[in-house]
Amino acid sequence: MSIINSFSFKDGEVTHRSRFLRSDTFKANMSENRIVVSEMGTMAYPDPSKNFIFKAITFLNHTVPDFTDNGASNIIKYGDDYYATSETNYIRKIDPVTLETQDKVDYMKYLPVNLASSHPHYDKEGNAYNVGTSIADKAKTKYMLFKVPAVAEKVSDKSKFVPALKNVEVACTVPCRSLLTPSYYHSFGMTDNYFIFIEQPLKLDILKMATAYMRGVNWATCLKFCPEENTLIHLIDRKTGKLVETKYHTETMIVYHHVNAFEDDGHVVFDVIAYKDNSLYDMFYLNKLKENPGFHDDAYCKPSYRRFAIPCLRQGHCSWRGPGEAQIHNSQCCKRERRQTDVPVRGTLSRF
Ligand SMILES: [Fe+2]
Numbered sequence: 001m002s003i004i005n006s007f008s009f010k011d012g013e014v015t016h017r018s019r020f021l022r023s024d025t026f027k028a029n030m031s032e033n034r035i036v037v038s039e040m041g042t043m044a045y046p047d048p049s050k051n052f053i054f055k056a057i058t059f060l061n062h063t064v065p066d067f068t069d070n071g072a073s074n075i076i077k078y079g080d081d082y083y084a085t086s087e088t089n090y091i092r093k094i095d096p097v098t099l100e101t102q103d104k105v106d107y108m109k110y111l112p113v114n115l116a117s118s119h120p121h122y123d124k125e126g127n128a129y130n131v132g133t134s135i136a137d138k139a140k141t142k143y144m145l146f147k148v149p150a151v152a153e154k155v156s157d158k159s160k161f162v163p164a165l166k167n168v169e170v171a172c173t174v175p176c177r178s179l180l181t182p183s184y185y186h187s188f189g190m191t192d193n194y195f196i197f198i199e200q201p202l203k204l205d206i207l208k209m210a211t212a213y214m215r216g217v218n219w220a221t222c223l224k225f226c227p228e229e230n231t232l233i234h235l236i237d238r239k240t241g242k243l244v245e246t247k248y249h250t251e252t253m254i255v256y257h258h259v260n261a262f263e264d265d266g267h268v269v270f271d272v273i274a275y276k277d278n279s280l281y282d283m284f285y286l287n288k289l290k291e292n293p294g295f296h297d298d299a300y301c302k303p304s305y306r307r308f309a310i311p312c313l314r315q316g317h318c319s320w321r322g323p324g325e326a327q328i329h330n331s332q333c334c335k336r337e338r339r340q341t342d343v344p345v346r347g348t349l350s351r352f
Contacts, residue, residue: 001026002072002084004099021084022101023092025070037068038213040220069104073118078128078148079164085118087186093163103161110165112137113144115204119187119257126150129171129190131197133182135206141176145188145195145236171195172241174234180206184223189261189270194244194312195236196261196270201229202254202278225278227252235268235310248310254278259305267309275301 002021007014020026025037035042071084071092083091083105093102107113113132120130128148135141147169174197176182181203189196208215208222231253235244253274261270279301282288 001029002070002086004075004084004094006096006099008097017099019099019101021071021092021094023069023071023084024104025068037070038219039068039070040218042218071118076118076120076128076130077122077126079150079167081164085116087115087118089114089116093161103163105163105165107132107165110163110168111144111146111170113146117185117187120148121188121190129195131185131188131195133176133204134173135182136179139179141179141182143174143176143182143185143197143199145171145174145197147171171238172236172243174199174236174243177232178203181224182206186256187258189258189272190238191261191263191268191270193238193263194261194268195234195238196258196268197234197236198255198272199232199234200255201226201231201252220281223278223281225254227277231255233308233310235312244312250308252276253306254280256280263312266311268312269307269309271305271307273303274306275303277301 002023004019004021006017008017025039028036067088067090068086069088069090069092071086071090073086074084075094076083076085076091082094082096084094084101085091089107091105091107093105094100095102107116111132112134114135116132117130120128122128127150129145130148131143131145133141134144148164149167149169172195177199183199184202184204185198185200188198203224203226205222205224208224209219212219212222230249230251233248233250235246235248236242237244253272254277255272255274257273259271259273261268263269279299280303283300
């Protein structure tokens with residue numbers, strides 16, 4: 001379940017509020033007193049006491065899964081609206097003061113994305129930028145970077161809710177390496193002039209997802225780690241919406257969170273928390289937590305903080321200024337930040 005907390009500061013006092021997100025998932029689970037909506041790590045199965053027809057209908061409903069609206073990952077702002085979000089196509093509007101749950105909004109009504117990141121970026125004007133995945137739409141799977149303008153559309157009928165998403169603009173599409181196994185991502189990077197999108201070798205196996213219910217497994221098991229594949233780094237020019245022609249790749253790594261991104265001395269510099277594999281995911285299963293509540297287990301991959309500096313000229317294309325491969329830690333632009341944070345810099349970039 002998703003629980004929202006807020007802290008308000010006024011006249012030297014702090015007020016704390018806390019409410020469950022009253023999502024459709026919350027209501028359905030509470031009314032049945034069990035989990036009846038599937039989540040990433042928990043597949044919901046029909047009550048064993050129900051009859052065959054009920055079970056058959058439940059099975060058919062899950063053949064094309066409808067995702068949860070249990071926004072337990074983050075709060076995002078589109079226009080003047082605040083939403084609780086996870087990474088599905090549903091977000092739930094909330095009142096930022098009372099934390100009351102309001103309208104349910106489906107990305108797919110405004111943009112053909114089945115999944116979307118829960119970590120958008122904002123510019124100085126308050127425009128929001130996010131990325132989603134459009135799966136097998138018109139026989140193509142692609143990643144879509146999109147902009148939700150800060151200024152919401154004025155409506156004459158004030159009682160009618162018009163989500164800021166109605167004015168969404170596609171900033172760029174990035175073709176996926178494969179039709180049925182798009183990369184999983186949890187965040188992306190943004191500088192003044194570029195989006196940074198990492199196409200990593202942790203993938204969603206769409207065929208496995210479609211058959212997960214039938215096979216009795218949860219959707220998290222449909223994440224496929226492909227250690228034999230490298231990690232592609234896409235740069236997108238925000239002004240033109242075009243992919244920078246040069247593609248960069250680095251060693252196999254799994255990234256959930258981008259930490260920072262900026263431009264300096266002709267480079268796009270970005271920091272991520274990286275893992276060598278996806279064993280981190282396994283750590284959060286209840287049986288594992290019960291076995292090992294302190295997370296003291298060397299079996300799980302430890303995170304490392306990595307900085308990448310991509311040589312890039314502004315004129316809409318990248319210019320590789322070194323030989324075929326370059327050590328990132330040689331990049332001059334990292335010197336100042338390295339002094340400040342003592343960041344260990346590792347990894348190599350090479351021309352694709
Ligand atoms: Fe996150």
